[in-house]
Amino acid sequence: MSDLLERLRDRGWRLTAQRRVVAEVLNGEHVHLTADEVHARAGRLLPEISRATVYNTLGELVALGEVIEVTTDGRAKRYDPNARKAHHHLVCTRCLTIRDVPAGAGDGTLPEDDRFGFAISGVEITYRGLCPDCQSGA
């Protein structure tokens, strides 16, 4: 079902039931889940999956570049399966919803003079504000 699983196999990943369900949970959702949320959802598909395995698997997916770790609030890290398209995040300051926003043309270009000699390899942008729901209703 998922090209994610195919890519993983192509990279020589040993395919286990646990990894399958973790990948499946991430693949199906377009949200930004915490590790514990992934564990809970994976547990519905494979009841005996352990927390450690979920953490291991998420770490591997991140290392493989298939998933991105985002920390928008200093609390739990969230795992973003949308790693293949460059994008930034829009975070609601009230309900903490996160939306992906496609990267624009100018992003990531810091003027030479402001680089302090750093060799820049990436940029993360987090926009904060109120989402439509939180602007209107409660």
Next chain:
Amino acid sequence: MSDLLERLRDRGWRLTAQRRVVAEVLNGEHVHLTADEVHARAGRLLPEISRATVYNTLGELVALGEVIEVTTDGRAKRYDPNARKAHHHLVCTRCLTIRDVPAGAGDGTLPEDDRFGFAISGVEITYRGLCPDCQSGA
């Protein structure tokens, strides 16, 4: 010595020895300390200061807008006393050093079409790369 303390007093802050040393630690350093680092340095000036007080005080400084909380790595939050000038961060992916970089003119303007109805109130940009030291030496 510090205009920070003056601003705090003007805002009706009750001035205690503990708050004084926390403000002093932040004021003197241009680095991005964790709460525990602040606690350690404050403890050199006022040995009996408690961890809880350091956390309380940092929280108040953040609420007052005098200090900014940054989480560039999903580990401990860091406290940035440079809250008065808009700026972004340059983080070395190897040694984890953080440098402030002044905000540029175009920052924070997300095209209308990409806002998904959010009322944007702020933007944080984190550039990642290798600092000069890590590019050359080890």
Next chain:
DNA sequence: ACCCAGATTTAGACCTAGTCCAAATTCAGA
């Protein structure tokens, strides 16, 4: 189809960062 070495999973102990609480202390205005 079966074996086996090495990869993977597991439970649970452990760790770090941070919060919370009720009691004790301290500040500052009258």
Next chain:
DNA sequence: TCTGAATTTGGACTAGGTCTAAATCTGGGT
């Protein structure tokens, strides 16, 4: 100086995450 409210304290507690050694699986070779 007195006094009430604000602040501080230590220590228990929580969340999120890491680590370990033992048990279990996976898949290539035969």
